[in-house]
Amino acid sequence: MEKTIEDPPTSAVLLDHCHFSQVIFNSVEKFYIPGGDVTCRYTFTQNFIPRQKDWIGIFRAFKCFQDKLEQGLLKWRSQGQTLQVGWKTVREYYTFMWVTLPIDLNNKSAKQQEVQFKAYYLPKDDEYYQFCYVDQDGVVRGASIPFQFRPENEEDILVVTTQGEVEEIEQHNKELCKENQELKDSCVSLQKQNSDMQAELQKKQEELETLQSINKKLELKVKEQKDYWETELLQLKEQNQKMSSENEKMGIRVDQLQAQLSTQEKEMEKLVQGDQDKTEQLEHLKKENGHLFLSLTEQRKDQKKLEQTVEEMKQNETTAMKKQQELMDENFDLSRRLSEKKMIYNALQREKERLEGENDLLKRENSRLLSYMGLDFNSLPYQVPTSDEGGAGQNPGLVYGNPYSGIQESSSPSQLSIKKCPICKADDICDHTLEQQQMQALCLNCPICDKIFPATEKQIFEDHVFCHSL
Numbered sequence: 001m002e003k004t005i006e007d008p009p010t011s012a013v014l015l016d017h018c019h020f021s022q023v024i025f026n027s028v029e030k031f032y033i034p035g036g037d038v039t040c041r042y043t044f045t046q047n048f049i050p051r052q053k054d055w056i057g058i059f060r061a062f063k064c065f066q067d068k069l070e071q072g073l074l075k076w077r078s079q080g081q082t083l084q085v086g087w088k089t090v091r092e093y094y095t096f097m098w099v100t101l102p103i104d105l106n107n108k109s110a111k112q113q114e115v116q117f118k119a120y121y122l123p124k125d126d127e128y129y130q131f132c133y134v135d136q137d138g139v140v141r142g143a144s145i146p147f148q149f150r151p152e153n154e155e156d157i158l159v160v161t162t163q164g165e166v167e168e169i170e171q172h173n174k175e176l177c178k179e180n181q182e183l184k185d186s187c188v189s190l191q192k193q194n195s196d197m198q199a200e201l202q203k204k205q206e207e208l209e210t211l212q213s214i215n216k217k218l219e220l221k222v223k224e225q226k227d228y229w230e231t232e233l234l235q236l237k238e239q240n241q242k243m244s245s246e247n248e249k250m251g252i253r254v255d256q257l258q259a260q261l262s263t264q265e266k267e268m269e270k271l272v273q274g275d276q277d278k279t280e281q282l283e284h285l286k287k288e289n290g291h292l293f294l295s296l297t298e299q300r301k302d303q304k305k306l307e308q309t310v311e312e313m314k315q316n317e318t319t320a321m322k323k324q325q326e327l328m329d330e331n332f333d334l335s336r337r338l339s340e341k342k343m344i345y346n347a348l349q350r351e352k353e354r355l356e357g358e359n360d361l362l363k364r365e366n367s368r369l370l371s372y373m374g375l376d377f378n379s380l381p382y383q384v385p386t387s388d389e390g391g392a393g394q395n396p397g398l399v400y401g402n403p404y405s406g407i408q409e410s411s412s413p414s415q416l417s418i419k420k421c422p423i424c425k426a427d428d429i430c431d432h433t434l435e436q437q438q439m440q441a442l443c444l445n446c447p448i449c450d451k452i453f454p455a456t457e458k459q460i461f462e463d464h465v466f467c468h469s470l
Helices: 062-071 163-270 276-373 406-411 432-442 455-468
Strands: 023-026 038-044 055-060 093-098 112-117 128-134 140-143 147-149 443-445 452-454
Touching: 023 128, 023 140, 038 128, 093 112, 093 128, 163 276, 276 443, 276 455, 443 455, 452 455
Parallel strands: none
Antiparallel strands: 023 038, 038 112, 055 093, 055 128, 128 140, 128 147, 443 452
């Protein structure tokens, strides 16, 4: 039997427990032409409610239909004219289509429904088939009259066979059903085996991914170790070259000594065997050769000492670098303090300029008032004290004193000098010191380029100052 993407819900419900009259199939033809789509029309009865997993299947009815026809067991249902033929359970469908649920069951037009079977999924033989409506519980709710798939020019003939042929057909049908059941059992076994193989495959894939990750880590370690070994090899090659050059020099020296020795041996052969002087000279040369070998050994020991000295010098260099870093940090701290001092100076300078501007404005205002009163500023006996003179006898609320009491105040004795603010020349009670501290806390000034940073951007300020030292 052919199946679509998803198998419908089925059960082993027998025909005696089915309700064929709840769904009525309408306009069922005696035969349908092969190669074309087939439209199945059906009607819901009043007491039947369709559900989402209901389906309509095409069932084979030819063999059992002949048997029932010969025995006179064809039973037409009076309601809906449905016919029971052929199959025994709903699992014996050939193909099926899902039922479309109506939006409103109370509407009369919603009772009339239809589905369309595509020609590709329809049977290709000329046996008898019928439509059956099966709900999601696997219970048959309606069945149509049998029909065939054959060309239009064929005659509608009902073939009647003998009892022997029917028994033979039934026996063959039983064998086919048995074979079908065996195939189903084999299919279930194969599906189970397939699921086991899939699980095993999934497990192997996970193991493979784990091994691949381990392999990548090992490759990285091997690469790092290889780089380390290559570095060591380069160092060893450099040392080997140095040793080779020294060995070449010593080899040249040895060759020279050997040449001298051979020359002396030749001269000794020419002399008389009793020449003791030549023999002593030869022994002396041999001793010198031994001393040279000892000297070579001592030079190798000295080379090892030099390597240790180089290592100590590297350690001393590392210590010097650390001290240099500490000095740089101290220099950076001093630069930061210098920038803070500059910031304070700039703030005081701006405050001084502001006060000088206010002083000029007050002078102009005072001159305007004097001219308005008909007085000359230069003819007044009272003179405005300079910034270096004390402010004794002056009203602290007036910057330039009282212009109407200059003569009387000039004759009054001078009071004790009062300590003045270095910026506004006011008494001790002044907020300029507090403002300077606030300005110092709110700004950071670069000691090199005089760039000002907010106090909240201390890290940016430090990076900026450090960039000047690069």
